[in-house]
Amino acid sequence: MAQEPNAPATPPRRRKKPKFGDTRHLFAALREHLAAGTASLPDFAKLVAEGLVADASVIYVTRHGELLELAATHGLNVSAVGRTRLRVGEGIIGLAAASGDVLNLPDAQNHPRFVFRAETGEQDMASMLAVPVKRAGRTLGVIAVMSRQVRIYAPVEVESLATVAMLLAEILARAGATDVGDEGFSETLPRRYGGHVISAGIVRGKVLAYGAAAPIAKLLTEDTEAELMRLDTAVEEANKTLDGLITANMPGGNASRDVLEAYRMVAQSSGWLAQVRTAIADGLTAETAVDKIARQLRERMRRVADPYLRERLADIEDMVGRLMVALGGMAPKPERADGMILIVRRLGPADLLDWHTRGVAGFAIEEASASGHAAILARALSIPALQVERGAVEAAVDGELVLLDAEEGTLVLRPEPEVLQVYERALAARDERAVALTGYRDVAAITKDGTELKLMMNIGLALELDQLDRTGADGIGLYRTEIAALASGGIPDVAGQAAEYGRVLDRAKGRPVAFRTLDLGADKLLPGETAQTEENPAMGWRSLRIGLDRPAILRRQLRALLLGAQGRPLQVMFPMVATVEEFRAARDLLEAEAGRIRPAPERLEAGTMLEVPSLLFQLPGLLAEADFISVGTNDLMQFLFAADRGTPELADRYDTLSAPVLEMLEKLVTYCQEAGVPLSVCGEAAGRPLDALAFAALGITTLSMSGNSILPVKAVLVEADLNALRPVLRELRRAGAAGGSIREPLAVWAREHNLAV
Ligand code: PEP
Ligand code: MG
Numbered sequence: 001m002a003q004e005p006n007a008p009a010t011p012p013r014r015r016k017k018p019k020f021g022d023t024r025h026l027f028a029a030l031r032e033h034l035a036a037g038t039a040s041l042p043d044f045a046k047l048v049a050e051g052l053v054a055d056a057s058v059i060y061v062t063r064h065g066e067l068l069e070l071a072a073t074h075g076l077n078v079s080a081v082g083r084t085r086l087r088v089g090e091g092i093i094g095l096a097a098a099s100g101d102v103l104n105l106p107d108a109q110n111h112p113r114f115v116f117r118a119e120t121g122e123q124d125m126a127s128m129l130a131v132p133v134k135r136a137g138r139t140l141g142v143i144a145v146m147s148r149q150v151r152i153y154a155p156v157e158v159e160s161l162a163t164v165a166m167l168l169a170e171i172l173a174r175a176g177a178t179d180v181g182d183e184g185f186s187e188t189l190p191r192r193y194g195g196h197v198i199s200a201g202i203v204r205g206k207v208l209a210y211g212a213a214a215p216i217a218k219l220l221t222e223d224t225e226a227e228l229m230r231l232d233t234a235v236e237e238a239n240k241t242l243d244g245l246i247t248a249n250m251p252g253g254n255a256s257r258d259v260l261e262a263y264r265m266v267a268q269s270s271g272w273l274a275q276v277r278t279a280i281a282d283g284l285t286a287e288t289a290v291d292k293i294a295r296q297l298r299e300r301m302r303r304v305a306d307p308y309l310r311e312r313l314a315d316i317e318d319m320v321g322r323l324m325v326a327l328g329g330m331a332p333k334p335e336r337a338d339g340m341i342l343i344v345r346r347l348g349p350a351d352l353l354d355w356h357t358r359g360v361a362g363f364a365i366e367e368a369s370a371s372g373h374a375a376i377l378a379r380a381l382s383i384p385a386l387q388v389e390r391g392a393v394e395a396a397v398d399g400e401l402v403l404l405d406a407e408e409g410t411l412v413l414r415p416e417p418e419v420l421q422v423y424e425r426a427l428a429a430r431d432e433r434a435v436a437l438t439g440y441r442d443v444a445a446i447t448k449d450g451t452e453l454k455l456m457m458n459i460g461l462a463l464e465l466d467q468l469d470r471t472g473a474d475g476i477g478l479y480r481t482e483i484a485a486l487a488s489g490g491i492p493d494v495a496g497q498a499a500e501y502g503r504v505l506d507r508a509k510g511r512p513v514a515f516r517t518l519d520l521g522a523d524k525l526l527p528g529e530t531a532q533t534e535e536n537p538a539m540g541w542r543s544l545r546i547g548l549d550r551p552a553i554l555r556r557q558l559r560a561l562l563l564g565a566q567g568r569p570l571q572v573m574f575p576m577v578a579t580v581e582e583f584r585a586a587r588d589l590l591e592a593e594a595g596r597i598r599p600a601p602e603r604l605e606a607g608t609m610l611e612v613p614s615l616l617f618q619l620p621g622l623l624a625e626a627d628f629i630s631v632g633t634n635d636l637m638q639f640l641f642a643a644d645r646g647t648p649e650l651a652d653r654y655d656t657l658s659a660p661v662l663e664m665l666e667k668l669v670t671y672c673q674e675a676g677v678p679l680s681v682c683g684e685a686a687g688r689p690l691d692a693l694a695f696a697a698l699g700i701t702t703l704s705m706s707g708n709s710i711l712p713v714k715a716v717l718v719e720a721d722l723n724a725l726r727p728v729l730r731e732l733r734r735a736g737a738a739g740g741s742i743r744e745p746l747a748v749w750a751r752e753h754n755l756a757v
Helices: 023-036 041-051 091-099 155-175 224-238 242-247 257-267 269-281 286-302 307-326 349-357 373-380 417-438 466-471 481-488 494-508 544-549 551-565 580-594 613-617 619-625 633-640 659-675 689-698 707-717 722-735 743-752
Strands: 056-063 067-074 085-087 103-105 127-135 138-147 191-199 201-208 341-344 362-365 385-388 401-406 410-413 454-459 476-480 513-516 570-574 604-610 628-631 679-681 702-705
Touching: 023 041, 023 155, 041 056, 041 067, 041 138, 041 155, 056 091, 067 091, 067 138, 085 091, 091 103, 091 127, 091 138, 127 155, 138 155, 155 286, 191 362, 191 373, 191 401, 201 362, 201 417, 224 269, 224 286, 224 307, 269 286, 286 307, 341 401, 349 373, 362 373, 362 401, 373 385, 373 454, 373 707, 385 401, 385 410, 401 417, 417 707, 454 466, 454 707, 466 707, 476 481, 476 494, 476 702, 481 494, 494 513, 494 551, 544 551, 544 580, 551 570, 551 580, 570 580, 570 628, 580 604, 580 619, 604 613, 613 619, 613 633, 613 659, 619 659, 628 659, 633 659, 659 679, 659 689, 659 722, 689 702, 689 707, 689 722, 689 743, 702 707, 722 743
Parallel strands: 201 341, 341 362, 362 385, 454 476, 454 702, 476 513, 513 570, 570 604, 604 628, 628 679, 679 702
Antiparallel strands: 056 067, 056 138, 067 085, 103 127, 127 138, 191 385, 191 410, 201 401, 401 410
């Protein structure tokens, strides 16, 4: 291609006219400007138009998060700068900002979203390539190039403009507001986001937007060799398990093209790093190059519908995060984050615990669901948490005030003072209600019609044991033994486990405790473990299945339970049992261990969780062998309705208070009563007052729930007349027999009867 001399305007040196989409030339020119300290937005616009051989370029910047203002142009009317404004979502530029997508349009003016702004002089332009300028999840603006000729921009040009957009984002972040006028980019208006409550409570505090990296100090380099060496050292230092992590996530099956594309980028560790290296060779520093490739990965993953693969994004982010920390481009987690509210896209249970120990007071998570393990932990720790609608992470600014209302289900960024006052009053009212509820602690859980109930606690951490006395719980209906292992980062030896179980029994002071054996796998991975290469890990090799196939760990745990009991009565419960044979095999292991340990427990009971629907069709056999059954509605619901408990979009789709579930529970009650086997419910549904009321009416008299649900549930049940409720429930079930929820009409009935559901 011919290279002609090109008259420079502000650049310090004469440059050759660049080749079509030649990133290196463009970066070299940008580097000269940055090094000379002369980089301004008009220079940027000019270099980009020249570098991509376009007839015009525009840079729009976001104002108050809602408007896009023309901040610089080359090739259009400069007089429009500072005057032309578009709302986010308006026009092609606004569409790129709102969707976060790159728009490559050969005939932009005939696009349905095109809006014409005469003052810009853009009437001659036919094609447009628009790229959002994003940083740490926030859209700072849009950069676009235009041509008179109708054309599609080539992939190499799209790639170049995407890199320029990234550099521009860093420059804007570093320069603060100075380049684009005095208003700056920071949003100042309050913003509200809806959400689903995953752990009730209201809290206000400062935003903790961890993961929002500090501006990269040096963006471009001449010394690519040195940068490549920095990268190699960082890779070694930061993540020795990189290859394992990536190859461990290889899914099978008929993935869509997007899935495969995303997967290819994830799976080929050498490919991932090779791309980082290419970006360095193009003139980016190591951290800029890592950031660039990570953005591309996120962009691809954003389009992937498969929740399992989306979950893997957390692994990639983790890896990129560690690489950035090693390169000095991102700060490690703060030691303390007291009273702060973490706003994140995803969060695993181990990370939630980690943040809890650092003092975080509330969580807003975009991709979470009420029955996921992070949610269960949040409830166990009584930390308010919300599954918040998308956009909150992008709009949240570190250190700004935020109000997390995990009762109504809203997150308010930068709340108005009047709103804060209203919340202060609501908080005071809530405190009053909490005081009123404590009055129920010593009240026996007996309904108005005289049904005696047992309200038990679900516990996962020693620090929750305090709540046993504070709530007046009748015992521990579910002790999740894996949670302590997740919290401490590994499974202790037999003596360590025995000490823990012994302490739990001490604190229970004679009240029954159902210890559930380790339920690891799926979303409960110990630190350092990588996910199995399974398409559906929740239905995969997890929980008791691992315990039976690799019995050493299970045996050690059973021994520890027997040792911890020290002769006291012991209840052991097995999770994820799918067949009577599995239950029998697990019970046999327990009995074999029990035969060896002295003192033997005064009474040894082996029970099962009912989480897998196949057990419902083996009840006679199961009831002949199990000493008790506890329904785990979290897993049972997901398997019954084929609805992943971790998918927020499905959170409200299927209801425990619907005809099929109530029908199933009723039959189960009948079978258990006939066999004389105690039945309880220990899934999250048992802690919802309305669900608890319906379960009690069906004849389930033992309910196990997180500590902060006990008093609200008791307050409802002791005021309820189950005899009056039963015909109502029957009628509602009959009317809703098609499978729909009866929640609303049941709640109306309850409120009419002064029950605080
Ligand atoms: C359940 O599945 O309902 C249950 C109680 O177990 P977990 O939530 O720990 O899977
Ligand atoms: Mg379960």
